[in-house]
Amino acid sequence: MSRPAAQSPFLDVEDLVVDYSTPAGPVRAVDHVSFGVPRGGSLAVVGESGCGKSTLARAIVRLLKPAAGRLVLDGTDLATLSERRLRPLRRRVQMVFQDPYGSLDPHLTAEEIVAEPLRLAGVRDKGERRRRAGELLDRVGLPTTARERRPAEFSGGQRQRIGIARALASEPDLLVCDEATSALDVSVQAQVLDLLRELQAETGITYIVIAHHLGVVSEISDDVVVLKAGRVVESGPTAAVLSSPADPYTRALRRAALDPTAIRGLKPRAAAAPAAAAVSSEGTGK
Numbered sequence: 001m002s003r004p005a006a007q008s009p010f011l012d013v014e015d016l017v018v019d020y021s022t023p024a025g026p027v028r029a030v031d032h033v034s035f036g037v038p039r040g041g042s043l044a045v046v047g048e049s050g051c052g053k054s055t056l057a058r059a060i061v062r063l064l065k066p067a068a069g070r071l072v073l074d075g076t077d078l079a080t081l082s083e084r085r086l087r088p089l090r091r092r093v094q095m096v097f098q099d100p101y102g103s104l105d106p107h108l109t110a111e112e113i114v115a116e117p118l119r120l121a122g123v124r125d126k127g128e129r130r131r132r133a134g135e136l137l138d139r140v141g142l143p144t145t146a147r148e149r150r151p152a153e154f155s156g157g158q159r160q161r162i163g164i165a166r167a168l169a170s171e172p173d174l175l176v177c178d179e180a181t182s183a184l185d186v187s188v189q190a191q192v193l194d195l196l197r198e199l200q201a202e203t204g205i206t207y208i209v210i211a212h213h214l215g216v217v218s219e220i221s222d223d224v225v226v227l228k229a230g231r232v233v234e235s236g237p238t239a240a241v242l243s244s245p246a247d248p249y250t251r252a253l254r255r256a257a258l259d260p261t262a263i264r265g266l267k268p269r270a271a272a273a274p275a276a277a278a279v280s281s282e283g284t285g286k
């Protein structure tokens with residue numbers, strides 16, 4: 001099994017282990033996973049439901065503490081850092097979540113949502129925060145008239161744009177997109193993927209894209225890691241892995257992407273169907 005090509009990875013994940021403690025005992029969700037992502041690169045993590053993708057994403061942004069292994073970001077191992085030592089580094093690694101509605105405060109306006117990380121980062125002047133939040137909302141394609149609206153008044157694609165603008169407010173070096181487009185209608189997915197690609201070209205940001213949809217992976221990632229039951233079964237350049245997958249599991253994922261009913265066990269995500277239906281006729285305001 002080859003590691004994705006990277007001379008000196010910007011993010012180096014080495015032998016990462018993440019466990020959950022449950023009343024029935026520990027559950028190992030990520031089991032000695034290793035990969036690297038070069039600066040400005042993008043790597044996708046794919047696998048069936050329950051294989052550990054979200055757990056891995058949450059560990060990378062240190063919402064979860066790994067049980068073992070290293071998470072070296074630009075030379076600093078985040079895996080073992082205390083909360084106090086992590087705090088100044090947190091802004092460098094941001095996450096965009098699958099459910100843009102659940103992850104946005106319903107009481108705040110779009111502008112306030114995007115301004116909040118600026119406040120936390122110490123931008124004291126309210127006018128300056130509003131100006132920068134407005135610029136970010138422009139950048140992700142939301143009309144100026146939308147700034148004073150609250151999350152419930154936006155479509156799914158627009159909400160995801162607000163989530164991306166909020167993540168970008170901290171000027172992160174690494175953006176982890178956890179199924180960021182899977183709850184969206186296919187045409188809206190394409191628009192959000194286009195936006196992510198444009199932002200990468202402009203800013204040189206590094207991406208980790210978590211996806212169960214192999215189409216998304218080929219759109220946005222240079223390299224791919226295929227996870228099964230918490231372990232890496234295959235990894236390498238996305239084009240090579242998708243065109244000639246070496247592992248039967250990857251072949252099954254590829255077949256399932258073409259025909260979701262092709263194999264048992266690759267069930268559609270529970271949240272995807274209703275959310276996609278809810279936004280299917282909505283535009284993005286672009």
Ligand SMILES: Nc1ncnc2c1ncn2[C@@H]1O[C@H](COP(=O)(O)OP(=O)(O)OP(=O)(O)O)[C@@H](O)[C@H]1O
Nearest residue numbers: 020022027029048049050051052053054055056212
């Ligand atoms: N809070 C938790 N407590 C205990 N076990 C958990 C918890 N969260 C996840 N797990 C278990 O860890 C494993 C990996 O879950 P995870 O959510 O990371 O998978 P996933 O690939 O992201 O799945 P999906 O695509 O359905 O979101 C699964 O066996 C899951 O049941």
